[in-house]
Amino acid sequence: MLDATTHATTGLGWGVIGFGWVARDYAVPGLQGAGGRLVAVADPDPAARRQASALGAAAHAEADALLADPAVQAVYVATPNHLHRAAVERAAAAGKPVLCEKPMAASLAEAEAMAEAVRAAGIRYGTAFDQRHHPAHAAIRAAVAGGAVGTVTAIRIAYACWVDAGWASDNWRADAARAGGGALMDLAPHGLDLVDYLLGEPVEEIAALTQRRVQGYAVDDGAMLLGRTGSGVLVQLHVAYNCPEALPRRQLEVLGTAGQILAERTMGQAPGGRVWRIDGRLGLRAPLPVAEAGASPFARQMAAFARWLRGEGEGDTFSLARDLHTMRLIARAYAAAGSAPCR
Numbered sequence: 001m002l003d004a005t006t007h008a009t010t011g012l013g014w015g016v017i018g019f020g021w022v023a024r025d026y027a028v029p030g031l032q033g034a035g036g037r038l039v040a041v042a043d044p045d046p047a048a049r050r051q052a053s054a055l056g057a058a059a060h061a062e063a064d065a066l067l068a069d070p071a072v073q074a075v076y077v078a079t080p081n082h083l084h085r086a087a088v089e090r091a092a093a094a095g096k097p098v099l100c101e102k103p104m105a106a107s108l109a110e111a112e113a114m115a116e117a118v119r120a121a122g123i124r125y126g127t128a129f130d131q132r133h134h135p136a137h138a139a140i141r142a143a144v145a146g147g148a149v150g151t152v153t154a155i156r157i158a159y160a161c162w163v164d165a166g167w168a169s170d171n172w173r174a175d176a177a178r179a180g181g182g183a184l185m186d187l188a189p190h191g192l193d194l195v196d197y198l199l200g201e202p203v204e205e206i207a208a209l210t211q212r213r214v215q216g217y218a219v220d221d222g223a224m225l226l227g228r229t230g231s232g233v234l235v236q237l238h239v240a241y242n243c244p245e246a247l248p249r250r251q252l253e254v255l256g257t258a259g260q261i262l263a264e265r266t267m268g269q270a271p272g273g274r275v276w277r278i279d280g281r282l283g284l285r286a287p288l289p290v291a292e293a294g295a296s297p298f299a300r301q302m303a304a305f306a307r308w309l310r311g312e313g314e315g316d317t318f319s320l321a322r323d324l325h326t327m328r329l330i331a332r333a334y335a336a337a338g339s340a341p342c343r
């Protein structure tokens, strides 16, 4: 088990499996910003290993050596989606706590197998939903709980980007076998988890339509999801890989009987964006104050995970049951769309 006092004083020692875009640009700066240490990296790509070595980390082509290293106290998994399961199962077998990137896995069946391994090993597991750690979203959650919009009636989210076939040198996102789906699989988990975070209740019912409208690949490049929470809040979620980056493509609205909260450009990996409350009587718009507005969502996420490992966590910040529910919603959304994840 983790030595809680050691990492409280020296910073949590992290091993990273999959040192690509999100690990390199966001998660590692985040874990360092949270007072943690990058101990080791596992990645088959020599260029990724060179970058890890330059940061002072032990660089391995394969995860076994990383998992055998006692200085690795927690593991962050950021491989392509189809490799999450193997990495999490191996980390669980090694008794290491894991923070695994979203989506939890490339399919519901893989996510369920991961959950089995996590439960059997008795390790702590979290899916890396960084947007529940964005300072603006924390402010919105508190405002909604404080009655700023009255009775919540609906949440509308647009979370879209441009991902063409040549978006990366190896664009696994456009490959159904490795991604498990397209824009819906990649982007909708963020929105569904964020709704749960903002309201304190999950979406229960879901419907969806997908499209393959613009990009030439075999996975969906856009989807509209329609959901309802147990208490009756309606949720509309538009995700897309076919939206030009210059358009307003990251927007979150919480509507209620007394007002509306509107957030622009808060959804994403970085801090920032703008948030307003619009008064329901006069329609006046005022900025919503955001504490620690410049704090990195990834640093806050890594700090929250470290606190949880030390037994100082805030209750349900990480929840295997909730993450499995989100994977079930994604599977049901694809089924409702009448499409396999690759259509």
Ligand SMILES: NC(=O)c1ccc[n+]([C@@H]2O[C@H](COP(=O)([O-])OP(=O)(O)OC[C@H]3O[C@@H](n4cnc5c(N)ncnc54)[C@H](O)[C@@H]3O)[C@@H](O)[C@H]2O)c1
Residues within 6 Å of the ligand: 017, 018, 019, 020, 021, 022, 023, 042, 043, 044, 045, 048, 062, 063, 077, 078, 079, 080, 081, 083, 101, 102, 103, 128, 129, 130, 186, 268, 269
């Ligand atoms: N939370 C977020 O906002 C966010 C943002 C981007 C990506 N992600 C998620 O993070 C994961 C990685 O995405 P990315 O954009 O960084 O992809 P990427 O392609 O940039 O990086 C993936 C890395 O995994 C490595 N890899 C491949 N096989 C491996 C193996 N067997 N063992 C170890 N490493 C292996 C690759 O060499 C590459 O360096 C995905 O699951 C993605 O959905 C989350």
